[in-house]
Structures are given as C-alpha cells and as structure tokens.
Amino acid sequence: MDSGEFHAAVYEKVREIPPGRVTSYGHIAKLIGMPRHSRHVGQALKFLSPQTNPPVPWQRVIGASGAVSSRGPGTDGAQRQRDALEAEGVEVTTGRTGEMRVDLAQYGWFPAPAPAAARGDEEDEEEEDQAE
C-alpha cells in the first residue's frame, strides 16, 4: 500500500465516523488493516487540507484515552477541534492547563474491523449506554 492509498483509506474511515461520535487513531489504523500505524493516521490527518471534498471530520479522531491531541499548547488546532466537537454535541471537558478530553464511554465509536476471512457483513456497533 502506498502512502497515498494509506491516506485515502484513513480519510475514508474517518468519514464513516457518525456525527456526535469519536474514535481513536489506533482504531482507524485497525479499520484499514494496519493496527500498528496509529501514529501515521495522525500524520495523514495533519497532511489534510482545510477544504477537502468531501470534507474529512478529523476532529472526531482523538487519542485512545479520550485525550485530544493537536500539537502543543501553542497551536490552535486543539481549539478548533474542541469547537467542532461541541458543535456536534460532543461534550469536551477542559482542564486548567487546557487539557481537553472526551468521554469515550459516551461518545466513543469503535466498530469491529472488517475481517477479510469473514463472509457475513456485520454492521454492528457497541451501543454503549451511559451510566453516571
């Protein structure tokens, strides 16, 4: 797989993330069949242009711990990401130092990757119910 195809695959999966949901880099990597390329998923996203068509909801991709990454505190990416997520109804908690996190128990979206050896397509996903 070329890096171009890798990027394309990443964008494709990211676009499949339903609004109001978030997933992790690692899971995107799994979905495209490269579970070890979690870092390069983020790499592909930063390579993304602001005006892609169709648009890629990169803001729905966060760390596996629910932590929003976007380059150090000096960058604005994190701010844009938080704004975009809240606009979709995702609750983003912000700490004192600007640490932004999302509750994966509520907004996490982790469908099972499509196994090549599997025959029946399974559009199933864990509808985890929130429990305060």
Add this chain to the structure above:
DNA sequence: TCTCTGACTACAA
C-alpha cells in the same frame, strides 16, 4: 545507512 521525531498505545512503577 543512521538517527530522531511524531495529531500513538500499552504497560509498569
């Protein structure tokens, strides 16, 4: 070719 870095993840202390 080697070394370092990175929008990562998982595990140990």
Add this chain to the structure above:
DNA sequence: ATTGTAGCCAGAG
C-alpha cells in the same frame, strides 16, 4: 491520577 519506558513504523535530515 501521573510519569517513565518500550514497541511501533514511516518520513525527514
């Protein structure tokens, strides 16, 4: 909860 270490893989210098 926080910090450190290790594994990971591709790109840049």
